[in-house]
Amino acid sequence: MVFCIRKTLSQFILPFFLFFLLPFVAKSQSDVGAPPVTLLNPQNTVWVHLYYLQANSYQPELAAQTITPQVADRDEAQQIAIQIKQVLDAKGLYVAIENIPLAANYMDSTQNENIYTPFPRELPAVYLKKENGKWYYSLETSQQIAKIHAGLFLFANDRLASFLPDWGKKNFLGLAIWQYIGLALLVCILALFHLILSRLLRPLVSRISRSKMQPSLVDVKLTQKIAKLLSYLVLFQVGRLLLPNLMLPIKWSQFLVVGIRIAAALLVMLILLRIVDVFMLYSKRFTESTSSRMDEQLIPIVKRLLQVVVVIGALIQILRLLEFNVTALIAGVSIGGLALALAAQDTVKNLIGSAMIFFDRPFQIGDWIEGSGFAGTVTEVGFRTTRLQQVDSSIISVPNGTIANIAVTNLGARVFRLMNIKIGIMYNTPPARIQLFLDGLRGLVIAHPKVMDTGYNIYLNEMADSSLNILFRAPIQVPDYSSELRVREEIYFGILELGEELNVSFAFPSRSLYIENPEAAESTATAAHLQTFLEKYKGKFNGPQA
16 A cells, blocks of 8 residues: 555656646746846857846847847847747757857857857757857848747747637746646647557557567567557657647746657667567577577577667667766766776676687587586576586586686587597407407497497507507497497497407406416307307397487
8 A cells, every 4th residue: 555655656746746846946048137238249149139038028129139130120030039039948948048158259169150059959050140249140040940930839829829818828837827728638639649559550560570480479468568669759759749839938848848858768768678679589589490509598698788788878868868968978987997897807808708609609508518627518608607517417607708718628519429448458368369359349339330330440559567458449429428328338248248258358457377287278269259249249239229
C-alpha cells in the first residue's frame, strides 16, 4: 500500500505540482531593468528588443528600433520585432542577456564579420549585424522571419484571441484560461492519436521485424513494445509542432520543449535498444548454424557493446539539450579515461586480449586447452577472463591478457589423438621372435577400427639398460577423451595378449641371475601362432563399435 502511494506521488502528483510551480520560480525573457536605447553593442540591442515586448513594459515602437533601418515601414518593423519574439518563445529559446557580448566591435570568428547569432544551431536565420556603428536585426532576418513564423504557428492566433470571451483571457498561475483549455485539449488529442497510431504500427513493425524463414523468431510482445515506443515518439513530435499555437510564456515553453526533446531522446534510445534485441535474435540464430562455437560467445559481448553505445549517445544528447558543454565534458572524460587506463593497465590489457581472442580464434567453446599453469575445457570467453572447467569440474578464470601473451596448446583442435608409448621387452628375446612381435603390433593397429592405418610408427629403436624398447606411435581417431581412454585400453590388452601368445616377456628395471641350461626346450612360437592371434583380435571388432 505504501509503495502504491509513493508510486502515485512520484508519477503524477509531484510532476503536476512542479509543473504548476514553474510560473512562480521562472522569470520572463529579459525580466531586468529598463535599458537605454543605444544599440551600440549586441547585448543592448537584444535587451531593448525583448524588454519592450514584455507585458509590463510593452512599447513595440521602441522594440522596432532594433530592426534594420533598411525596413522603412515602421509598422512592418514592429510586426517583425513581435514575430521574432514569438518565434523565440515558441521554440523555447531563452535569451540569457548576461551572456551576450558587450563589445561594440564584436566579430564572428567563423565568418569574420560584425555578426552575432544568439542561437546558431536552433535559429541560424535570426542574427544581428552592425550597420553604421549600431547593431540591428539583419535584413535577412527581416525577410525570413515571416516564413519561420508561419511554419511554427498553424493558426492565426492573434485573430482567434480577439474572439475569446473576457473570462478566457484572465490570467491564473501564469497562464490564461484559454491556454489551460488548449493544453487539456492537446493532451486529449494526443492520447487518442496514440491509441490509434500504436495499433496501426503493430502490424507494420511485426512485418518489418519478421523473417519469412523464421516467422516466430521475434516475440509478439517485443514488436508491440517497439510499436508503442514509436507511437510515443511520433506523439511527442506532433505535440512539439502544436505547442507553439498555445503561445505560452518563454519559461513554460522552454520547460515543455526541452522536456519533449529529452523524452524523444529517451524514446529513441529505448527503440534502438529494442532494435538491438531483434538484431541479436537473428544474429544468434545465424551463429547457431555456423561451425564456429566462438560466434555464439561473441553475441552477448556485441550486444553489451551496442547497448553501451546507444545509452552513451542518448546521454550525450540529453546533456546537450540541458546546455552542458559536451565537448569539454568529453575532453575531461578522455583525460580521466587515460588516467584510469594507466591506473588499470591489467584490465585494459585483458580487454585487448579478449578482442585478440575473438579475432584470432585460437580456440572454440568446448575445446580443451593447456597453458602455463592451467588446463581445462573452455566454457566462456568474457570481457576480462576466459573460464575453463577442469577435470574435477571446478572452474578456473584465466585473464585474457595472459592467454594472449603465452603459448596455448589447443588439444580440442586435434585431427587425431596420438598414442605414443615405449614397450620394453627382455633382452633374452630372440630376434626372430622380436620381428614377429613387431609384425603383431602393426597388425593390431591395422585391425583396430579406431586407429588410423596410415601414419603409425612401430619399430625397435632403443637398447636401454634393462630392456629392448619398441617405439609404438599410432594416431587414434576419436571425438573425446573418454573414447581415447577406451581405445587405449583395448590396445593395451591387445599388446599384453600378443606378448602372451608369442611368449614375449615384458621387461622392467630389475637385476636377474641367469643359470645356463642347454637342455631346456625352446619355444615353438611361429608365424602361424601370430596369424591365429590376429584373426582372433580382429574378430573382437567385427560387431558394432561404441
